[in-house]
Amino acid sequence: MPWTKVYIDKNELKDTLAREGLRGLSYRDALKEAQEQLLRDDESVFLLGEGVDDSGGIFGSTLGLWKEFGKDRVMDIPIAENGLTGVAIGAAIAGMKPVFIHMRMDFLPMCMDQIINHAAKWHYMTGGRVNVPLVIRSIIGRGWGSAAQHSQALHALFMHIPGLKIVVPSTPYDAKGLLIASVRDGNPVMFIEHRWVYDYIGYVPEETYTVPIGKGIVRRPGKDVTIVAISLMVYEAIKAAKTLEKMDIDVEIIDPRTLNPLDEELIIESVKKTGRLVIADVSCKTGGAGAEIACRVAESAFDYLKAPVKRVNFPDTPTPCSPSLEDAYYPDAETLVESVKGLF
Amino acid sequence: MTDDKGIIKEADPAVLHNLLRTMVLIRIFEEKIIEVYPMQDMKTPVHLYIGEEAVAAGVCAHLKKEDYVFTTHRSHGHCLAKGSDPEMLYAEFYGRISGCSKGKGGSMHPVDPENGILGTTAIVGGGIPIAVGTALASRMKKDGRISVTFFGDGASEEGTFHESLNFAALKQLPVVFICENNFSATTSPLSQRQPHENIAKKAGGYGIPGITVDGNNVLDVYDAAKAAVQRARQGKGPTLIECKTYRWKGHVGPDCDHEKGCRPMEDLNKWMKRCPVEMYKDLIINKGLITETDYMNLVKEIDAALDDSLKAAKQHPLPDTKELLKDVYYDKE
Secondary structure (H helix, E strand, O other), rough: OOOOOOOHOOOOOOOHHHHOOOOOEEHHHHHHHHHHHHHHHHOOOOEEEOOOOOOOOOOOOOOEEEOOOOOOOEEEEOOHHHHHHEEEEEEEHHHHEEEEEEOHHHHHHHHHHHHHHHHHHHHOOOOOOOOOEEEEEEEEEEOOOOOOOOOOOHHHHHOOOOEEEEEEOOOHHHHHHHHHHHHHHOOOOOEEHHHHHOOOOEEEOEEEEEEOOOOEEEEOOOOOOEEEOOOOOHHHHHHHHHHHOOOOEEEEEEEOEEOOOOHHHHHHHHHHHHOOEEEEEEOOOOOOHHHHHHHHHHHHHHOOOOOOOOOEEEEEOOOOHHHHHHHHHHHHHHHHHHHHHHHO | OOEEEEEEEEOOOOHHHHHHHHHHHHHHHHHHHHHHHHHOOOOOOOOOOOOOOHHHHHHHOOOOEEEEEEOOOOOOOHHHOOOOOOHHHHHHOOOOOOOOOOOHHHOOOOOEEEEEEEEEOOOOHHHHHHHHHHHHHHHHOOOOOEEEEEEOOOHHHHHHHHHHHHHHHHHHOOOOEEEOOOOOEEEEEHHHHOOOOOOOHHHHOOOOEEEEEEEOHHHHHHHHHHHHHHHHHHOOOOOOEEOOOOOOOOOOOOOOOHHHOOOHHHHHHHHOOOOOOHHHHHHHHHHOOOOOOHHHHHHHHHHHHHHHHHHHHOOOOOHHHHHHHOOOOOOOO
């Protein structure tokens, strides 16, 4: 199915879309279209964030939306991340559906009090009487010496907090469908994007649709080893699978798409079949999403494991600037191939 | 307190009576907690409002049922002044399923959406931007509501306070900031935390009115709040009102922290002589609005009603343990 398959080869994608008469859209434009449709369909939806209405338009993902919807609904804001998170929460509990957008995920630590102590707890603290329909979009950066404060992926911090949902779409189709689902969900949702997939093209239907939060997807079926690949690592996993195929290693790739709630069943079923697990993430290793996934597999499918569980992550260091250090920092398809080979 | 600035002549007598009623209600509500707290079955940290009643009463007198109010860990007075049912609050403090937050919030997290209280945070300064957010929603929805956020002097040191004033002023939102300056954050005195003690001055930096009032004089508070609420309703933007007042009890719990050396006893004695309830009661008796007997009857009536509320609350069941895992997430199904 063109909406579940991830294409690495751009020509192959183009051919498939043309043959089936389907529309291709970039991840960036898929996000923009989702927001455009949400703004049009529901007057309680509004976007706020630093620069949402500027000439960059959050790497193009909100570009020009203010022209149709005005600057009250596509709202530039003061540089006050925590306070404005509180403002967004207030608007949400009073019946609005704000989407708060951060160009870099590194700015979220500024908002931790309002996200963790307030948004995440509000529904529980009020005995379920008041919910917080708030989406916080943030983008993981990478490369060109972005260094320690402009390329962090902090999803694991949020996984530790009950009350938050966390989605990590890797494809244009999921970006649109999950964003619409997140805005309609009624809970605080951390919507985590990766800058490097913004230009990736995939099939995206023109109509409004949702992708269910909490459902992962098998990107490539296989029988020998399961790779759970998060965000950008889905693409590296597909490349790795092609290499490994030549070595007679048949890889199953699971894109969890949501980290909380995690589609544990999908992962467990896959590991029961393959007996081997590698988790590839776009963040540091210690205390990461991979640790949680590995532990759940150990709890539920230990007897099925034929080899130790492996993680492919960044090293436990801040992100460096120099190109040579950056190259060494980021794992890729090759790293994954080596990791998988070690299990046989 | 002898000068009423002509308010008594102007105001609706029912409103003037209600100011007293609200303050008495808050005072006795808190005193009942002090009475039962040693029994160790009200298992929630209580931050008592005794001594500060004039602020909640004077401000909330101007609010409509649907207006939003955000309170703090010291929440009881604001909820009562906004119309919350005392039994539902007591039930919450006893951790009962019938409590306003189903026993999941306690004294620091009351909620009462029907009366405009959409939830309460106990993080200092945490509720201020949220109130600005409800004000933003009101502006967007044109629902005519205003938002009021109460907070202490400590909160005016938090970034959220400044971020909120800036944004509310920028967008001219219908919100009123009420700082209850009781000169202490837990036990840290204001003089050790801020360069001067005029919190209202901070409003100037954001180009909004900042007014200081005697927070123990309910008519002073009432008067200042009237103008601020009017401004908000007319779309003229936010106001900061600093109410200088004093907390009689410790930061948390029913004890007097002066006895532990936390604050000077002479301060307490000085402020107790300026009891907001007594001062106002004496004033309106002097002005012939009520008699001493009316007052005694009011106290008796409220005392009996609160006794009933407390007893009834205690009899409600505790939550079933199945409740533990519920309400983490909202489920539209």
